[in-house]
Amino acid sequence: MNDRVVPEAQRRRRKPTKSGTVLSEEVIVETALRLLAQHGSEALTVRRLGLALGADPTALYRYFRTADDLLLAVADELIGRAQCGWEPTGDWQADLRAIGLRIHSCYRSHPQAARLAGYRTTGRRHEAAAVENILGVLRRAGFPDPEAVRIYHAFVDQGLGFAILDAAADALPGPARQADEGVWQERYARLSTHTHPNIAATAGLLTREMAGSGYPLALDLLLAAAAARLALLRGEGV
Amino acid sequence: MNDRVVPEAQRRRRKPTKSGTVLSEEVIVETALRLLAQHGSEALTVRRLGLALGADPTALYRYFRTADDLLLAVADELIGRAQCGWEPTGDWQADLRAIGLRIHSCYRSHPQAARLAGYRTTGRRHEAAAVENILGVLRRAGFPDPEAVRIYHAFVDQGLGFAILDAAADALPGPARQADEGVWQERYARLSTHTHPNIAATAGLLTREMAGSGYPLALDLLLAAAAARLALLRGEGV
DNA sequence: CTTCACGCGTCAACGCCGTTGACATAAGGT
C-alpha cells in the first residue's frame, strides 16, 4: 500500500498503542538506533522494532513506506551526528584527519545503516555542509582548485570506502563475524612455510594487525602524500 | 546438520538431478555469479539458485554448509579472477598498482557480487594466494615485517573499500543511480556563492571529477607515501 | 456538548526466506 504514510507535518491525531506509548518518526528512528546499538545488527527487524516500541509491528508502515525507507531515515540521522560540533583548527592535515575519523567511527557505530546507504549521494543539507567544509580546508591550505577537487574526491571516497567495508564486517551476524575474524588465527596462522612463506613468516603480526581497521594508517598515508604534493607545488611556484 | 557436506576432493559418486544436470562446487558458484549478474543481488537465494540449476534447492547443502558458505565461495572466486594471470615484475610500486587496479576493476565488473561478498574474509585458496603475493611484494621491496603487514592492511582494505563503494554505485537501480549522479550538476552546481563559497568556486571541476572513481589517485598517494617511508627507513638504517 | 470522519493501531494472512530430518536411489569398490 502506498498511501498508508501520512507526512509527518500533517499528522494530527495521536492514538496511543496498546501499551500506552505514542509513536512518531522521531521515536521510531531513535528506538531503531538504540536497538542496533544494544543488540547488534540482527536485531533490526520490523517485528522486533514493533516489540521494542510496544506497538504492533505493522504500525510502522504508517510512518515509513518500507523497511528500507526506515533505514534511510536512520542513515540520514547519522550524517548529521557525524558532523555535529566540528570546527576547523587551521591545521589542514589535523582537520582532515579529524573529519575522516569522525565519519569512519560514526558509520561504524551504526553499521547496517552505513552498509545500506553509505554509498549514496544525497545532496541534502548535511552532505552539502560536509563537502563545503572539506573543500574549504583544502583550498585554504593552498591547493589550487583542480588539485583540491581531486584530493577531495580521493579523501572522501577513501573514508566512505573504509567506513562501508568496516561497517559491513561489523554488521555480520554473530557466527559469520566470528568466523571471518577467526580466519587469521585458525587458518592463515597454520599455512605451511613451503606453500605460503610470506604469510607464515608474518602470521603473528597479521593476526594482530587484521583485528583492527586499516583506515588510520591509510588516512595518514594519503595526507602525507598530499602534503608532499603541496610542498612540491609551492617549491615550483616560488 | 553439519556433516552433510563432503569435501570436494573426496567426492566420488555423481548422481544427476531430476533435470539431468550434474552438480559440483564449480557449477554452483558459476551459476550464482550468473544469477547475480543477470538478476541483481536480491536474486541470490537458495531456492532460486536451485531453480536455476535445475535441482532441488536443498541439494546445495550437500556442497555448502550454509548459504553464507556459498557466498564466501563466490567471493573467493572473484578474488581468483582478479589475480588470474598476474606476475610480479620486480618493481614493487608497479606491482602493487597493478594488483590494486585489477581488484578494483574485477569487483566493479561484478558489482552485485562485490556488494554482497566483497568485504568477507574467506580464508580460501584464492584469497590466501593474494595475501601471499602482496606480502611477498612488500617484503621483497625491503619493508620490515611489522611495516609490511601494516601497509598490506591499508593497501588491501583501501582497494576493497573503493571497489565496494564504486560497485555499489554501479549496482544501483537505474533511476536511483541517475539521481545520485545528477546531484552534482542539479544541486551542488547551483548552490549560492554566499552559503557555499567553496563548492560554488569549484562546481564545474567537481561535476567532472565526481563522474569517475577516486581510486587511482588514492592508490598513487598511498604508494607514494609508502615509498617515502621506505626511503626514510633505509636512510636511517644505513 | 454532540456528532462524525478518518488517522492509525491491530489482526490475520500471504508468500518469501534459510534450514533440517527423513527418505529414496543409484554409483562404485569389493
Place this chain on the structure above:
DNA sequence: ACCTTATGTCAACGGCGTTGACGCGTGAAG
C-alpha cells in the same frame, strides 16, 4: 552381485517483510 554411502528429493518449521480489512477513539465542526 552386493552393500555402503554419497547425493538428490521432499515435507515441514519458524522467521521475515508486507498487505488488506477492521474498528477504536480523537479532534474538529456545528
